[in-house]
Amino acid sequence: MEERKGFGSNFGFLMAAVGSAVGLGNIWGFPNKMGASGGFTFLIIYLILAVICGFIVMLGELALGRKTGKGAVAAYHAISKRFKWVGWLGVASAFLIMSFYCALGGYCIKYVVLNVGNLFGTGFGSNGMNGGDVFGAFLTNQSEGVIYGLIFVVLTMLIVMGGVSGGIEKFCGIGMPALFVMLLICIIRACTLPGAVNGLKYMFVPGWAVANGVIAEAPSIFEVISTAGGQMFFSLSIGMGAMITYGSYLDKKEHLEKNAVLIIVMDTLVALMAGLCVMPARFALDPEGPIGGPKLLFITMQNVFDSMDGAIGPIFGIIFYLLVVLAAVSSSISLLETVVAHFVDKAREEGKGDRRKKYSLIASILIALLCVLVCVDGLGSNGIAPWELLKLDGYKGWSDCWLDFFDMISEGVFMPLGGLLMTLMIGWEIGPEVVKNECEATEGHKMSSYPFFKVCCKYITPLCMLLILYGQLKSFFG
Ligand code: TRP
Helix, strand or coil: CCCCCCCCCHHHHHHHHHHHHHHHHHHHHHHHHHCCCCCCHHHHHHHHHHHHHHHHHHHHHHHHHHHCCCCHHHHHHHHHCCCCCCCHHHHHHHHHHHHHHHHHHHHHHHHHHHHHHHHHHHCCCCCCCCCHHHHHHHHHCCHHHHHHHHHHHHHHHHHHCCHHHHHHHHHHHHHHHHHHHHHHHHHHHHHHHCHHHHHHHHHCCCHHHHCCCCCCCCHHHHHHHHHHHHHHHHHCCCCCCHHHHHCCCCCCCCCCCHHHHHHHHHHHHHHHHHHHHHHHHHHCCCCCCCCCCCHHHHHHHHHHHHHHCHHHHHHHHHHHHHHHHHHHHHHHHHHHHHHHHHHHHHHHCCCCCCCCHHHHHHHHHHHHHHHHHHHHHHHCCCCCHHHHHCCCCCCCCCCCHHHHHHHHHHHHHHHHHHHHHHHHHHHHHCCCCHHHHCCCCCCCCCCCHHHHHHHHHHHHHHHHHHHHHHHHHHHHHH
């Protein structure tokens, strides 16, 4: 049997895992949710949940992966009788998330091109249209959307074909530090704009958003907790086996606890930094623009760049959208790897050699099909939303477009469910000692968080997860 190749260094692993966690969710989700849900209060609740749920699930996943040395599907199979099938839930989530992630990643590439066009005054720039019109025209131009979506799928596929150390580690080892530097440049520009302080107040000061009419009324504490919980889950890429897969490539000499903490800290840091970039810019240069979701990214931010003088606007536009592309690609490769790892391992075990290229291609073709659907739908602009196909005319209760529909199933149901089942399995079936033993497989390492881990894993985390699941479902069904 061929040797199973993993990450070359702990730094490479860390950058890949942080790359998985840092994604679109950090940029358009976190800043707005924090502002609309009580500023610092939201941050504190987010951090508490990150400790009692995020850390537990993250560490559990990394440990399961490294212990079994297998991808998500085979890891559950090897370790549990009752929860054998949970790995497949992860693969299904990965497919669904990829479908819209690639579409949006493609949009980001389009916006890099758009700003290059603006810089040189060519026909593929904004041509004097405002951000809203440019985005509207793009969404209804179905073939253009599909082409960019497919470019993104191919990019993801090529990196995953390169293997764990040759593709993923290399890309993230350069891409993540580059993202960090570009983000710093954008923060400095945004925070020195006149009026930027309102963005900071929106994001950090409790009650400011309501007092200044940015949102109509303050959410209840239950809503805040479920928003923070859902965001935390999605943002850390947990509950669907991506971290099991990455953990399976990690060397026994690396500390799992330290890595889990670092991933969470860096993800939260980048989410806060993204807020320091987008919110001050929005309040300074486009105070009426959309404040969250895809529209924040593609309408408001483009208006921001359009309103800067001369070549500076397009230059910042290029830097900003490139950093978003980096964030998106580093997440989508971990999603694809979650799917591909299983088949690659199986082929290797059956002595057929490493068929990574073949499986990456097959998985990418399936993902491309879903991605084309999301692109053709154009965030619901083109009248092929799910309820219209199901002939539920005018029924818009649960999803406005294919993107929301896939998001609802994956983020709203599969991921929290996956996290819940994993903690139940560790807490009650195989026992939390399994995680302790795996952490302590690193020579000379004592798992200092074990008492905490044990209590959380058995009681606290599953309960929180049920609450998050309930809150997510409620918010999707409105
Ligand atoms: N964490 C990513 C973000 O913040 C999205 C995501 C969710 C993800 N689950 C994942 C990425 C699994 C990779 C793997 O945008």
